[in-house]
Amino acid sequence: MNAVPEAVDLTPGALRLRWADGIAELSAARLRAACRCGGCRARAGRGEPAAAPADLVDAVPVGSYAINLVFSDGHDRGIYPWDWLHELSAAAVQD
Template identity: 45%
Template sequence: MNVPVIPVELRAEGATLLLVWPDGARQRLAVAALRAACLCGPCRAARLRGKDPTQSIPADLALTGIAPMGYGVQLVFSDGHDRGIYPWNWLENFPSTPAQTTLTAPPGKATSSVAPSSMPR
C-alpha cells in the first residue's frame, strides 16, 4: 500500500491554500481552482453533464475551514460548499498558483497544522 505524503502545515492565505510538505517545499493553490475542481459527487456529476463549475464561484471566494481527514483534507469554502475531500496525492499534483500572482483579499483565518502521527490511517 502506498502511504501518502502528508503536509506538515496547511494555511489559507487570501485567495490561496498554502501547503508545506515534509521536505520543506511550499505549494500555493488557488482557492477558486480547488473549488472548481471539487471531487464530491454532485460536483463531478455536474461536470459530467457539461455544466461549468466556475460560473457559480464568487469572485471573493475564500476558505473558512480546513479539516484534515486522514487520506486528505476537507475544505470549507465561503460559498458554503464543504462536501469535497481532497486527497493529499491529488493536492500534491494540483497546479500551483504562479508566484507572481498578487493577492487582493486579506489573509484568511482558516489554518491547520497537521501532525502526521496524530492522523488516522
Template identity: 50%
Template sequence: MAPESIVDHRARAALEFCWADGARHLAEYRWLRSSCPCADCKALRAAQSGDSAGELPPAAAVHLTDIQPVGAYGVQFVFSDGHDRGIFPWTFLRELLDRRRVQHPCGASPEFVSEEAPMGRCSDAENPTRDGAH
C-alpha cells in the first residue's frame, strides 16, 4: 500500500512518509541511497559484507533530484550522484522504514526520526511532493 503522502524536507535532506495507519517515517536521502534495492547495489553490498540486504556506506553529500512514481507499485528515486536504477516497491519501503525504526529508535540516529519526533504534521511540510504518490 502506498503512503498517503511523501513530503520532501529539503532543508533536512530527508523525505517524510505518512501512512494510512498513522505511522510516519523520516528518511535521509543518503540513507535511502545506501538502501537502494537495485541489482548493482545488492551486488555491492554482498561483496562488501556478504549481506545483500544491508546498506552501502552512505554518500555524504548525495541529494534527491527527482521522485518518479512507478504505477501503483512503488517509487523510483533519482539521486544527485546520477543513480536512478532502484525501484522501491511500497511494501519493501515500508518494511525497510519499520525495520530502521526498530534498529534506531527515536533520537538514536540522525538518519531516522520516528513519528514521535517534532516534525509537525505531514500537511505542514515545507515542500510537499506527490500526495498519495500515484
C-alpha cells in the first residue's frame, strides 16, 4: 500500500496525520527515538541509549514519499517515509 496522508499538522510535541483510515498523533519523543538515519542506527548498533526527547521544529517534504523531520536538538537527518509513518500510526492507535 502506498500510504500518503490527507493532512499533516505539526506541533512542537507531536505530528498529527490524517490518513484515509483514521487520524493518528505520533509524539515527538516517539519519532525522535524511532529515527532510522545512519547516525541513530549506528548509535543503536553500539548499544548506546536512544536520543533524548526533543521537540519538532519543522517537517520538510521529500519528494512525494516521505518527510524529513527537524528536531529542536538540531537533529535533521531523519527521513520518515509515509508507509512507515502509516505503520507507526497503526501501532499508535492500538496503544
